[in-house]
Amino acid sequence: MLSQTEENYLKNLFNVGDGEKEVGTNELAAYLGVKPASVNDMLKKLKEKKLVDYEKYGKISLTEEGRRKAVEVVRKHRLWETFLYSTFDFTWDEVHEVAEQLEHIQSAKLVNKLDEFLNYPAYDPHGDVIPNAKGEMPAVHKKTLLEEVVGHHCTMVAVKDNSAPFLQYVSRLGLGINNKLTVVARHAYDGQMEIEVNKKVVTISPRFAQNIVIVCDDCGKK
Amino acid sequence: MLSQTEENYLKNLFNVGDGEKEVGTNELAAYLGVKPASVNDMLKKLKEKKLVDYEKYGKISLTEEGRRKAVEVVRKHRLWETFLYSTFDFTWDEVHEVAEQLEHIQSAKLVNKLDEFLNYPAYDPHGDVIPNAKGEMPAVHKKTLLEEVVGHHCTMVAVKDNSAPFLQYVSRLGLGINNKLTVVARHAYDGQMEIEVNKKVVTISPRFAQNIVIVCDDCGKK
DNA sequence: TTTTTTTGTTAGACAAATCTAACTTTTATT
DNA sequence: AATAAAAGTTAGATTTGTCTAACAAAAAAA
Numbered sequence: 001m002l003s004q005t006e007e008n009y010l011k012n013l014f015n016v017g018d019g020e021k022e023v024g025t026n027e028l029a030a031y032l033g034v035k036p037a038s039v040n041d042m043l044k045k046l047k048e049k050k051l052v053d054y055e056k057y058g059k060i061s062l063t064e065e066g067r068r069k070a071v072e073v074v075r076k077h078r079l080w081e082t083f084l085y086s087t088f089d090f091t092w093d094e095v096h097e098v099a100e101q102l103e104h105i106q107s108a109k110l111v112n113k114l115d116e117f118l119n120y121p122a123y124d125p126h127g128d129v130i131p132n133a134k135g136e137m138p139a140v141h142k143k144t145l146l147e148e149v150v151g152h153h154c155t156m157v158a159v160k161d162n163s164a165p166f167l168q169y170v171s172r173l174g175l176g177i178n179n180k181l182t183v184v185a186r187h188a189y190d191g192q193m194e195i196e197v198n199k200k201v202v203t204i205s206p207r208f209a210q211n212i213v214i215v216c217d218d219c220g221k222k
Numbered sequence: 223m224l225s226q227t228e229e230n231y232l233k234n235l236f237n238v239g240d241g242e243k244e245v246g247t248n249e250l251a252a253y254l255g256v257k258p259a260s261v262n263d264m265l266k267k268l269k270e271k272k273l274v275d276y277e278k279y280g281k282i283s284l285t286e287e288g289r290r291k292a293v294e295v296v297r298k299h300r301l302w303e304t305f306l307y308s309t310f311d312f313t314w315d316e317v318h319e320v321a322e323q324l325e326h327i328q329s330a331k332l333v334n335k336l337d338e339f340l341n342y343p344a345y346d347p348h349g350d351v352i353p354n355a356k357g358e359m360p361a362v363h364k365k366t367l368l369e370e371v372v373g374h375h376c377t378m379v380a381v382k383d384n385s386a387p388f389l390q391y392v393s394r395l396g397l398g399i400n401n402k403l404t405v406v407a408r409h410a411y412d413g414q415m416e417i418e419v420n421k422k423v424v425t426i427s428p429r430f431a432q433n434i435v436i437v438c439d440d441c442g443k444k
Numbered sequence: 445t446t447t448t449t450t451t452g453t454t455a456g457a458c459a460a461a462t463c464t465a466a467c468t469t470t471t472a473t474t
Numbered sequence: 475a476a477t478a479a480a481a482g483t484t485a486g487a488t489t490t491g492t493c494t495a496a497c498a499a500a501a502a503a504a
Contacts, residue, residue: 005461025482038462040483045460057469057482088335098329107320113310227491247452260492262453267490279452279499 004104007073008032009042010051011103013062014070023060068135075131077103078124079114085125086118086177092125092162121178127158127213141219145193146209148183148216155180158213166211173202181214226326229295230254231264232273233325235284236292245282290357297353299325300346301336307347308340308399314347314384343400349380349435363441367417368431370405370438377402380435388433395424403436 002010012031017023025043029036043060046052051066053059062070080102084090090098115121115133124130131137148154156179159170170176174197184194184201191206224232234253239245247265251258265282268274273288275281284292302324306312312320337343337355346352353359370376378401381392392398396419406416406423413428 003460026480034461035463036482037464037484041461084332088332088339090331090335094331098327098332101327101329102324105320105323107323109312109316110306110310110320113312117310225490248450256491257493258452259454259494263491 001106002069005042006046006049006051007069007104009039009046010062010066010070011073011077013052013060014067014074017061025060028060071131071135071137073103075133075135076105076111078128078130079111079118079121081124081126082118082121082130082177083114091167092159095125119178122155123157123178123215125158125177127177127215140215142213142215144210145181145183145195145204145212145214146206148214149218150183150186152219153180153182153217154214155217156212156214159211160213161211166208169208170212173204174198174200175212180217223328224291227264228268228271228273229291229326231261231268232284232288232292233295233299235274235282236289236296239283247282250282293353293357293359295325297355297357298327298333300350300352301333301340301343303346303348304340304343304352304399305336313389314381317347341400344377345379345400345437347380347399349437362437364435364437366432367403367405367415367426367434367436368428370436371440372405372408374441375402375404375439376436377439378434378436381433382435383433388430391430392434395426396420396422397434402439 009028009032012028013023016028016031025036025039029039032039043052043054046066047054050063051069053061053063077099080099081095084095084098085092112133120132121130127142129137129140142157144160145154145156156175156177158177159167161167175181179197182196184196186193193204193206193209194201195204196202231250231254234250235245238250238253247258247261251261254261265274265276268288269276272285273291275283275285299321302321303317306317306320307314334355342354343352349364351359351362364379366382367376367378378397378399380399381389383389397403401419404418406418408415414425415428415431416423416425
């Protein structure tokens, strides 16, 4: 079993590099809040355990197994964030710190129950994709509701404004993270938009729409 | 801030000794699953931090501050057990292991929200008292429902039988942990009891009553 | 009250994760 | 291409929590 520290290294390798970008010892050290020397030591250990591929002065990347473990931690982190946000009324910016701790709880049953309790959410309160139980994680393109095409269906994944008046208005309109929305119309005159949410159509201002982050459910479909 | 290890020592000192009984290095080591030498080292450290009172070859006890910290950990442990049991359908015997991990999560807000979400439960699924937010923990005498006096009010705190048929029957009758019950009658003929729960009166067998653990709300009142 | 057994303590070692400070390699700049 | 800067590495120290093995004290038994 992995230590919390090892899990954190894997998670950060995943979050920073994510298959694509290059990650260096310094950069990773900065993310983790430790010194480059410590990262170096740990990389040797993780290489030994076959969780990262890495040669002296060379590229750092996760192995298949390392990625699997990292995704599991990310899954737990994002499920807990969603739980804290939607069940315990934590705000958007409070969830991260506590989820950093909760992500290390070891219990497959707990994670499954959490997922079920939250009704298998697709996005966390930051609008990031929550990997499913199989570790699958569809790549998505986030945008603001303002940018969405009329007639398209989308899912609300986050807010950009965390002020009380905005959040109150959001919930007043029946909007919430992981809710399905449809853009019914956009008025050329003043940019007001009509949005269908929970079978009701509401009208919102462009300014409001700009603070709602969504992913398009119709975009990029085959 | 205390490490998880330190918290565990305090919690176990509290649980084993609980103000009354003597606790020795060996006994504590057995509870914690470590060697007596390790306990000795840690006791020195906790003494240094003024969390335990302890002299060489002498008695071990928690200081006021140490007890406070220990109770807080116990509170978290029991709230999490209750949560896992009542919200995530963990069984009575599954909750402990996961609560051992969750009890170390640091977030005052989380604990308060948990308490609120569970409606300020008084007992965990093992029938142990959950300390309140102030650290108060009324001493109670547990007994089985069979032993309860007719006319008395009591609170169900645990079950003694963990079999599916029993548990199904329990929930069928509308019984549950932290529910208030009143003993309406006991029939001399066969010992059948009538119990009021949620404003409904149900009849139960003595065998059934023997597997329900309660605390009497009327006993020991001034 | 001796002796034996149990309990408790110490010193020294070890593993995990970190650090500092010196050093090496790679990359960028002139 | 030579040199300066940045990035990466190593060795050795430190902290936390543990261990073993030897020893000391207290309690129980003879």
